[in-house]
Amino acid sequence: MKKTFYFLIILILICSVSCDPNLFKDEEKKAPDVSEIFTSGNSNFTVIPGETVKFWVTATDPEGGTLSYSWGVNGGTMQSGTQSDTLVWRAPSVGGATYKLEVDVTNEFKTTSREEDLTVLAFSAPTVEIISPAENAFVVQYVPIVVSAEVIPNVQISEVQFFINDSLLDSKLAQIQDSTFYRFNWNVNTPAVQTEIKIKAIRVTNVSGTDSILVKVEGIVPGKN
Amino acid sequence: MLQLISKKIILLIPILLFFYSCDDITRDNILDPKNPDSYRQFIITVDAFVNTNNSLPYNEYLLSALDQLEINYPNRISIAEYHRNAGGIDDTLEVNEIEPLYNLYLNGVNSSIKGVPDVFINGIAARVQGASSAANALFRLEEAIVPLLSENSFFTIEPKLKWENNTLNISAKIARLGSSSANDIIVKAVIVEMIDQLYHKRVVRKIIRSNEFSNFGHGEQEDVELDPYPGDVNADLNVILSVTSKDELTVHQSIEVTVP
DSSP, X not given: XXXXXXXHHHHHHHHHHHHXXXXXXXGGOOOOEEOOOEESSOTTOEEOTTOEEEEEOOEXXXXXXXXXXXXXXXXXXXXXXXXXXXXXXXXXXXXXXXXXXXXXXXXXXXXXXXXXXXXXXXXXXXXXXXXXXXXXXXXXXXXXXXXXEEEESOSSEEEEEEEETTEEEEEESSOOSSOSEEEXXXXXXXXXXXXXXXXXXXXXXXXXXXXXXXXXXXXXXXXXO | OHHHHHHHHHHHHHHHHHHHHHHHOXXXXXXXXXXXXXXXXXXXXXXXXXXXSSSOSHHHHHHHHHHHHXXXXXXXXXXXXXXXXXXXXXXXXXXXXXXXXXXXXXXXXXXXXXXXXXXXXXXXXXXXXXXXXXXXXXXXXXXXXXXHHTOEESEXXXXXXXXXXXXXXXXXXXXXXXXXXXXXXXXXXXXXXXXXXXXXXXXXXXXXXXXXXXXXXXXXXXXXXXXXXXXXXXXXEEEEEEEEETTSSBEEEEEEEEOO
C-alpha cells in the first residue's frame, strides 16, 4: 500500500514538471547580442556642455525574435530614441560632471545591458585657495614648510602647479586621493625678502585658476660652523 | 597685695592681646611667601643666539629689535645674547656653554635646523628664528612675548652679588609662592657683559648652574650659593638669575641685576 502511494506521488511530480515546457528549455534561450555603445561625438565619451550627441548600438536576436531598447542617462536631456537603437541626447549646459549612460536590449527571454561614463567637460576656471601658509605669514629661510591649497571643484584637473616668484618649482599631475587638497613641500631656499607663492590648477580643457599670496622670508645664517 | 595682682594682670593684658592678635593676622599680602595666594609678576627671559661676525644683516636686525623690545617692556624682560659660530663664520664671543644650551633647546622643540638669529623665550615657551628687518623681528618677538606677560610667577628671587678678590660671588634667596610645591628645579646665573653699545650689549660670558632642588614646598625659602665668577671688576656686567626646570626648558622666574 505504502509503495503504491510513493509511486503515485513520484509519478505526479514527474508529470507536473514535464507539463511546463519552458522549465528546462529556458536556460537554453540566448540573450540578445549587443555591440558596445557607439557615439557620434568623441570616442572617449567626453562632450562639451550643451552639445547634442547620438549614441547607438547594433544588436541581433539569436532567438530570431523582435528586440526592444531602453536607454537611460542620469543627466542632460534625452531628446529622442529612448526606445530605439539610437538615442539623441543633449549634454547639460554646465560642465564638470560625469553621467552614467545605459541601454537595455531585450528579446522575448532575456536582456543584455551596456553602459558608459559620459563626461561633460568643464570650461569654467577652478577656484584655487592657498590654505597654508597664511597671507603675510613669516617663514624662516631654509626651514621646510608645506604649502597646501584647495581646488574647487576638483574635477577634470590635469595638473596643479606650484610657483615661487613665478618660477615653477613643482607640479602634481593628478590628485590621487579623493580630496580637494594639494600639498607641496618648499625648502624656503630663497632670499630673505617678501616672496610670492602661487598655485595654479589646470583643467583638461586647459582652463586654469590660480591663487597667490605673499609671505615674508626671515633670513638666517645656517649651520653649526 | 590685691593692687599688686591687679597691676600684673593689667601688664599681662597687652602681652596676651599681642599674641592673640598675632595669631589672627590673615596672610593676605600677595608678597608674603607664606600666603597661598602670593605671586610675582613674571620677568620673561629672552635667549638670543646670534652671530655678529658675518656679512648678512639678519642678526643685527634682530639685535635692534631686542633693543626696542627692552624699551617697550621695561623691567619685564631679561635679554641675553649667546654668540655662536655659524655659516662657517666664527664668532669670537662664543663660549663653551653656548652650543650645548642651543642643542638642548633645539631638542626641546624637536628641531634640527640650526641657524641664527634664533631666539628662545622663557626656555622653549616660544621661538623666533630669522629676521628680514628690525620691524618684522620686533613684530614677531612681541607676538611671542605679549601672551607670556600676563602670566604670574610663583617664585621670587632676591639676588646678592659681591666682588671679592676679583671674583664675583653670586648667591640668592629663593622663595616658592602660591599654594603648590615645585619639583626638580635649578637656579641659573647667566653673566652678560656690555662690550659696546652697538650689537654687543648683553654678551653671555658664563652660565653657572646650582644643584638641583628635587622638591621646593610652597612658602619655603632657600639660600642658594652659586660657583663664583672670576671676572674683571671693571667690566660692565649684569647677572640674569633664573629659576628653571632641571632640563632648563621651562623658566619659572628670572631677575636681572647690575653687578656693582
